[in-house]
Amino acid sequence: MDRFLTTETRRHGGKRNVVVTSIAAVVLASTFAAAQTQSPPRVNQNAAISADFEKRIADYMKLRQSAQAGLTTPKNTQSPTQLTEYQHQLADRIRSARPQAQQGEIFTPPIADLFRHLVSQAINGPQGTRIRKSYQRAEPIRGVHLAVNQAYPDGLALQSMPPSLLMNLPKLPKELEYRFVDHELILRDIAADLIVDFIPDLTTPSTK
Amino acid sequence: MIRKFVLATLITVGAGTLAFRLTPSSAPTLAQAPAVSSSQLELKLPLEQKSVRFAVIGDNGTGDQPQYDVAAEMEAYEKVVHYDFVIMMGDNIYGGHKPKDFERKFETPYKPLLDAGVKFYACLGNHDNSDETLYKPFNMNGQRYYTFKKGDVQFFALDSNYMDPTQLDWVQQQLRGSNAKWKIAYFHHPLYSDGRFHGPDVDLRNQLMPIFEKYGVNVVMSGHDHVYERFKPEGGIYFFLVGNSGELRYHNLRQGSDIMAAGFDTDRTFMLVEIAGDKLYFQTISRTGQTVDSGVLQRQPKPPAENTPPA
Numbered sequence: 001m002d003r004f005l006t007t008e009t010r011r012h013g014g015k016r017n018v019v020v021t022s023i024a025a026v027v028l029a030s031t032f033a034a035a036q037t038q039s040p041p042r043v044n045q046n047a048a049i050s051a052d053f054e055k056r057i058a059d060y061m062k063l064r065q066s067a068q069a070g071l072t073t074p075k076n077t078q079s080p081t082q083l084t085e086y087q088h089q090l091a092d093r094i095r096s097a098r099p100q101a102q103q104g105e106i107f108t109p110p111i112a113d114l115f116r117h118l119v120s121q122a123i124n125g126p127q128g129t130r131i132r133k134s135y136q137r138a139e140p141i142r143g144v145h146l147a148v149n150q151a152y153p154d155g156l157a158l159q160s161m162p163p164s165l166l167m168n169l170p171k172l173p174k175e176l177e178y179r180f181v182d183h184e185l186i187l188r189d190i191a192a193d194l195i196v197d198f199i200p201d202l203t204t205p206s207t208k
Numbered sequence: 209m210i211r212k213f214v215l216a217t218l219i220t221v222g223a224g225t226l227a228f229r230l231t232p233s234s235a236p237t238l239a240q241a242p243a244v245s246s247s248q249l250e251l252k253l254p255l256e257q258k259s260v261r262f263a264v265i266g267d268n269g270t271g272d273q274p275q276y277d278v279a280a281e282m283e284a285y286e287k288v289v290h291y292d293f294v295i296m297m298g299d300n301i302y303g304g305h306k307p308k309d310f311e312r313k314f315e316t317p318y319k320p321l322l323d324a325g326v327k328f329y330a331c332l333g334n335h336d337n338s339d340e341t342l343y344k345p346f347n348m349n350g351q352r353y354y355t356f357k358k359g360d361v362q363f364f365a366l367d368s369n370y371m372d373p374t375q376l377d378w379v380q381q382q383l384r385g386s387n388a389k390w391k392i393a394y395f396h397h398p399l400y401s402d403g404r405f406h407g408p409d410v411d412l413r414n415q416l417m418p419i420f421e422k423y424g425v426n427v428v429m430s431g432h433d434h435v436y437e438r439f440k441p442e443g444g445i446y447f448f449l450v451g452n453s454g455e456l457r458y459h460n461l462r463q464g465s466d467i468m469a470a471g472f473d474t475d476r477t478f479m480l481v482e483i484a485g486d487k488l489y490f491q492t493i494s495r496t497g498q499t500v501d502s503g504v505l506q507r508q509p510k511p512p513a514e515n516t517p518p519a
Binding site for chain 1: 303304305306307309310311334335336337338339342343344345349350368369370371372373374376397406407408409410411412414415
């Protein structure tokens with residue numbers, strides 16, 4: 001998983017893999033004034049938060065892999081029934097494997113704060129206007145509150161994510177994705193269509 | 209034309225000229241197209257030998273009567289044009305994604321085309337569920353974004369809902385590695401649009417246009433705004449918006465646009481495309497069989513970057 005890259009870093013195409021900026025550097029740059037009074041521990045703290053997030057994601061993926069064992073993905077099926085059954089079975093197995101899961105298990109308070117900072121940094125940065133326009137034109141979801149281990153509601157559109165905003169968030173395994181739902185940032189298991197965790201009361205691109 | 213079909217059905221069903229599927233009055237009905245010839249349809253395509261022919265639909269999966277009407281027009285034209293496949297601009301299945309939804313919003317309206325062996329290549333819209341990638345009739349092979357080739361044409365079906373760095377890298381690599389004569393990218397959210405409800409996705413445009421221009425994409429097609437629009441070339445690329453093959457936002461196009469070459473926002477449409485050599489012929493047909501736009505586009509010269517070896 002590559003770390004938290006800035007939008008500018010991402011935009012430089014082929015050099016992307018060379019110029020890898022860690023979360024520590026991002027936060028150091030954006031909170032320079034604060035760092036002068038708080039000194040290095042703040043930077044180290046954010047690096048630790050970043051590592052903690054990656055570990056929690058890795059732990060979820062291990063759990064997911066176990067839950068998926070023996071379940072065959074219906075690749076290229078003609079049967080929508082098979083698709084629905086697979087989705088429900090996978091979701092049920094994941095739920096059973098983490099029955100006590102609740103908000104904050106992955107997005108702990110420090111991780112949630114870091115994400116709030118990264119989202120804010122993106123929507124207030126040089127690409128901010130484009131991000132807000134992109135967000136507004138993609139039918140933002142309003143008035144919906146989701147819970148951990150809940151299925152994403154059938155028939156509810158998925159909020160498209162502005163590319164420049166995604167560039168400012170940590171990369172996820174292909175099985176997971178970020179989505180905004182009203183003022184929450186959700187972590188969604190794609191194949192299981194399941195809410196893994198969410199950050200409440202986030203300043204979204206529509207809030208500003 | 210659909211009205212004509214329905215009327216003709218009432219008159220000639222006994223003679224077996226037309227088959228009419230009996231359904232409950234609330235369910236949409238598919239008027240099956242009769243055997244037709246090019247002289248009966250207003251055809252703007254040359255139908256050259258060995259050309260690549262396909263249809264384009266977007267925002268179609270409502271399961272309502274207008275979608276079925278468009279599907280019947282598509283069937284009528286397929287009998288004459290013999291297009292091999294259909295590319296879908298997303299919002300393939302609106303609302304619920306239960307098995308009955310797949311049936312009512314895709315399998316039933318397009319059954320005659322599916323039975324004729326016409327393939328569908330979907331991309332995901334914001335109303336689609338990721339499980340559609342595993343649905344064989346959509347030919348996505350479990351991928352959110354993918355590429356396929358037909359003759360001299362390579363298609364790049366992207367997921368504009370989630371254009372993350374991984375996908376951007378993939379797009380760049382695939383385009384750089386392609387030696388196709390024609391490169392056509394399609395995805396749900398339009399980079400250009402005069403639709404008043406949504407409009408263009410400027411953040412997406414900011415990311416994709418440099419890549420498309422550098423690697424010589426010829427044509428970009430999208431949906432999302434429920435209108436039809438063709439644009440004057442932007443960055444040397446031809447842009448189309450086909451977002452009204454099921455849904456419609458009546459009179460939603462901005463007037464006096466500098467970028468619009470043609471627009472239609474008073475009924476549903478689908479588009480036919482034929483690519484022969486360096487020419488792309490297109491014809492956009494309304495739900496009632498009216499040709500609302502047509503023309504021919506010349507293939508653009510390849511940009512210098514295409515001759516640059518991969519890094």
